[in-house]
Amino acid sequence: MLSRVADSLYWMSRYLERAEHTVRMLDVNFAMTLDPSSTSEDVRWRRLLLALGSSDEDWNGDSHALVQKLTHDDAHDASIKSCIAAARENARQVREEISSEQWLQLNRMYHLVTENPQSARATPPDEFLAVVLDGLHLFQGVTDTTMSHGEGWHFIQVGRSIERASSIASLLTVYEMGVSGLGQSEPVGSHHFLEWIGLLRSCTAFEAYCNVYTADLTESQILEFLLLNKDFPHSVRYSIDRLRDALLALQQESGRLSPQELLRVAGRLQSALSFVEISDVLQGGVGEYLAMVLHESRRIHSLIYRDYIHYSVQTALAM
Amino acid sequence: MNTTAPRFADEFLREYFLDGAYDEMFLPSGDIREQYKLLLDTFRSLPQEELLRRKHSADLSFLTQGITFTVYGKKEGTERIFPYDMLPRIITGAEWDTIERGLIQRITALNLFLGDVYNEGKILQSGAVPREIVYSCPHFRREMRGLQVPRNVYIAVTGTDLIRLNDGRFVVLEDNLRVPSGVSYMLSSRRVMKRTFPKIFREYGVRPIEHYPQALLASLRSLAPEGRPEPTIVLLTPGVYNSAYFEHTYLARQMGIELVEGRDLVTHNNVVYMRTTAGLRRVDVIYRRVDDDFIDPLAFRGDSILGVAGLFNAYRAGNVTLANAFGTGLADDKALYAYVPAIIRYYMGEEPILDNVETFLMTDKKQRQYALANLDKLVVKAVGESGGYGMLIGPHASRADREDFARRIEANPRNYIAQPTLEFSRAPCLINADNTGTSIEPRHVDLRPYILYGDKVTVVPGGLTRVALRKGSLVVNSSQGGGSKDTWVLDD
Numbered sequence: 001m002l003s004r005v006a007d008s009l010y011w012m013s014r015y016l017e018r019a020e021h022t023v024r025m026l027d028v029n030f031a032m033t034l035d036p037s038s039t040s041e042d043v044r045w046r047r048l049l050l051a052l053g054s055s056d057e058d059w060n061g062d063s064h065a066l067v068q069k070l071t072h073d074d075a076h077d078a079s080i081k082s083c084i085a086a087a088r089e090n091a092r093q094v095r096e097e098i099s100s101e102q103w104l105q106l107n108r109m110y111h112l113v114t115e116n117p118q119s120a121r122a123t124p125p126d127e128f129l130a131v132v133l134d135g136l137h138l139f140q141g142v143t144d145t146t147m148s149h150g151e152g153w154h155f156i157q158v159g160r161s162i163e164r165a166s167s168i169a170s171l172l173t174v175y176e177m178g179v180s181g182l183g184q185s186e187p188v189g190s191h192h193f194l195e196w197i198g199l200l201r202s203c204t205a206f207e208a209y210c211n212v213y214t215a216d217l218t219e220s221q222i223l224e225f226l227l228l229n230k231d232f233p234h235s236v237r238y239s240i241d242r243l244r245d246a247l248l249a250l251q252q253e254s255g256r257l258s259p260q261e262l263l264r265v266a267g268r269l270q271s272a273l274s275f276v277e278i279s280d281v282l283q284g285g286v287g288e289y290l291a292m293v294l295h296e297s298r299r300i301h302s303l304i305y306r307d308y309i310h311y312s313v314q315t316a317l318a319m
Numbered sequence: 320m321n322t323t324a325p326r327f328a329d330e331f332l333r334e335y336f337l338d339g340a341y342d343e344m345f346l347p348s349g350d351i352r353e354q355y356k357l358l359l360d361t362f363r364s365l366p367q368e369e370l371l372r373r374k375h376s377a378d379l380s381f382l383t384q385g386i387t388f389t390v391y392g393k394k395e396g397t398e399r400i401f402p403y404d405m406l407p408r409i410i411t412g413a414e415w416d417t418i419e420r421g422l423i424q425r426i427t428a429l430n431l432f433l434g435d436v437y438n439e440g441k442i443l444q445s446g447a448v449p450r451e452i453v454y455s456c457p458h459f460r461r462e463m464r465g466l467q468v469p470r471n472v473y474i475a476v477t478g479t480d481l482i483r484l485n486d487g488r489f490v491v492l493e494d495n496l497r498v499p500s501g502v503s504y505m506l507s508s509r510r511v512m513k514r515t516f517p518k519i520f521r522e523y524g525v526r527p528i529e530h531y532p533q534a535l536l537a538s539l540r541s542l543a544p545e546g547r548p549e550p551t552i553v554l555l556t557p558g559v560y561n562s563a564y565f566e567h568t569y570l571a572r573q574m575g576i577e578l579v580e581g582r583d584l585v586t587h588n589n590v591v592y593m594r595t596t597a598g599l600r601r602v603d604v605i606y607r608r609v610d611d612d613f614i615d616p617l618a619f620r621g622d623s624i625l626g627v628a629g630l631f632n633a634y635r636a637g638n639v640t641l642a643n644a645f646g647t648g649l650a651d652d653k654a655l656y657a658y659v660p661a662i663i664r665y666y667m668g669e670e671p672i673l674d675n676v677e678t679f680l681m682t683d684k685k686q687r688q689y690a691l692a693n694l695d696k697l698v699v700k701a702v703g704e705s706g707g708y709g710m711l712i713g714p715h716a717s718r719a720d721r722e723d724f725a726r727r728i729e730a731n732p733r734n735y736i737a738q739p740t741l742e743f744s745r746a747p748c749l750i751n752a753d754n755t756g757t758s759i760e761p762r763h764v765d766l767r768p769y770i771l772y773g774d775k776v777t778v779v780p781g782g783l784t785r786v787a788l789r790k791g792s793l794v795v796n797s798s799q800g801g802g803s804k805d806t807w808v809l810d811d
Contacts, residue, residue, distance in 0.1 A: 002579060002594065004580065051604070095565075096572040104384070254596045296701045311594075313587065
């Protein structure tokens with residue numbers, strides 16, 4: 001597979017995962033504003049911006065304007081529209097590598113979010129978000145059922161896993177900073193109750209959490225679930241497991257000899273998440289642990305680029 | 320001009336008229352041509368709603384497949400859907416036979432011409448073609464002198480533009496020997512047409528065109544450098560902002576070859592490689608859709624970022640084949656075009672089967688004076704341009720435009736030619752299909768068949784029929800309001 005193609009598939013996947021995360025964050029925040037709470041709207045919107053990697057200075061008190069910006073603004077790189085447009089642009093450059101069904105679905109979503117801004121604005125945001133989320137889920141399904149599960153597909157998995165692990169880790173970091181005492185083991189008080197449900201819902205994790213721990217919300221269990229659960233698709237550990245699977249598959253597919261450092265770094269992160277106890281994380285500092293996860297994810301990203309995409313001609317000829 | 324209505328004019332044909340121009344569907348008497356009878360009967364028997372429904376589903380199919388082209392000069396990278404007409408253009412087997420023989424003769428001769436001019440230059444010594452026309456052509460590539468290309472094939476892919484004159488003859492308007500495009504529209508129009516009108520399609524017995532990608536691949540494979548029995552073939556595209564990018568992806572997928580951009584290729588020791596996730600992989604044949612000027616910043620334009628540094632040296636070393644070869648633009652220069660009949664006579668010892676359009680060379684003093692005095696009746700074309708850019712259509716141009724062109728011709732006569740304003744044939748089109756008032760109206764059409772040259776010359780039966788969808792317009796280019804329709808060559 002051409003390096004450029006791998007690059008495009010990887011970013012297509014990351015952009016779509018990012019769009020999905022943004023959609024869910026916005027959707028959950030909307031739902032939360034319906035209930036009276038001690039946490040002000042102000043705090044929530046700022047937290048959302050930080051979790052999405054923006055600056056909380058973007059918040060000016062106008063939630064309607066902010067939602068517009070995060071959904072339909074082309075000038076804002078992280079808006080849902082920009083993410084889907086960027087994913088489509090990447091897909092367009094590798095049109096021959098993805099299935100027609102994938103292209104159709106991505107194109108449909110693109111037309112949905114770009115065309116006719118008037119009617120898009122008239123649609124209530126929650127309906128708009130629901131439609132986009134359906135579209136994104138459909139794309140995942142179409143990808144899994146119509147695309148060969150070869151090298152290209154594995155690059156898509158790599159992109160999605162890295163993006164997901166990083167966004168969950170960032171979200172947890174923001175919660176850790178915002179609500180003191182993340183990791184306390186007594187049940188959360190009623191004034192924070194909604195916030196914690198919001199966190200779980202932002203990761204589609206509320207029901208799955210209840211299945212494991214019942215509806216007793218304690219902060220340490222929530223952290224354990226989102227960080228270390230091995231079966232839940234929106235936990236950091238699950239994402240890193242899939243990332244490593246995909247990297248191993250890539251090594252076999254491409255017959256590449258030496259992504260040793262890449263596999264070592266990914267393997268080390270995976271075992272860290274597999275074998276650590278939540279008490280150790282709490283003792284060592286949640287913030288530090290999350291920072292380590294984010295740092296290692298970024299390093300994996302650079303190593304993928306060094307080994308598969310931007311290698312120098314000299315190294316390649318020497319092999 | 321006198322116009323007549325066709326016979327049995329009904330509501331559907333209320334806007335149809337016949338005049339001097341050749342009509343593809345009706346005889347001058349107003350009777351229908353045999354081959355269109357079934358088609359017209361079918362369309363007239365369909366209720367309006369059914370017709371609209373089919374039109375809608377065909378349009379949707381183009382949109383969702385992303386069959387688009389990019390219009391230059393407007394907002395950067397504006398994507399449009401290629402307008403598409405549902406009535407196919409029908410060519411009888413006998414008509415096609417002449418076209419096919421004529422094209423094979425013409426391409427064979429032009430290919431021999433290129434081989435000759437870039438080697439011994441016998442035709443120049445004979446005086447059949449003047450040296451100054453060749454050496455002053457901007458597409459003449461001195462770098463190609465003395466180079467042996469595989470199988471002596473310079474033009475692997477051609478899309479020749481034909482038009483039909485008032486007397487019913489097909490003549491050649493342009494030879495596109497560099498990077499002709501549009502074949503993907505031919506293939507996808509056919510697919511949509513088969514799905515939209517399956518019954519009538521079967522009844523007509525239309526010759527298939529679906530083998531084009533395989534035939535192209537076979538041609539390219541036959542041109543691989545010697546000693547490379549399992550050649551790696553790639554399609555080189557300028558990238559996603561090129562107007563034909565859809566076509567590049569389409570063909571690469573249909574042939575099962577990699578679609579590469581300049582940045583995917585590197586050369587080392589005169590060998591071309593592509594960068595893959597598994598390291599560098601050698602490339603043997605490049606079906607390039609990048610113009611000569613941009614293909615190698617070391618050999619040609621240094622500011623090109625679409626090309627591959629060192630590609631030309633690898634090519635000269637015989638380690639990679641380019642299709643088409645460098646320098647083929649020489650043979651589709653619009654001034655050289657006037658000499659193509661002479662070229663055919665010289666190499667083939669035959670009279671041309673397909674005629675040229677009458678052409679005035681501005682380098683000839685008499686012809687220039689005639690043209691300048693008659694600019695309001697002529698079409699003036701810049702010799703190096705294509706796609707309907709850089710053209711003056713005398714009868715429709717303003718006085719200022721004509722004066723502007725007259726000045727440009729005086730300043731650089733070699734850069735322009737003039738041709739009479741041709742009334743080319745009209746074919747029936749479904750107009751206004753989006754509103755309630757659907758009717759069948761005549762519109763001007765041309766025809767671009769595709770010719771492949773590998774171990775033999777193949778013409779795919781059919782081609783791209785381009786339509787000037789604006790009423791009365793003669794410009795069929797997609798960038799200027801043109802559309803397309805499916806072309807059915809019958810098996811009679």
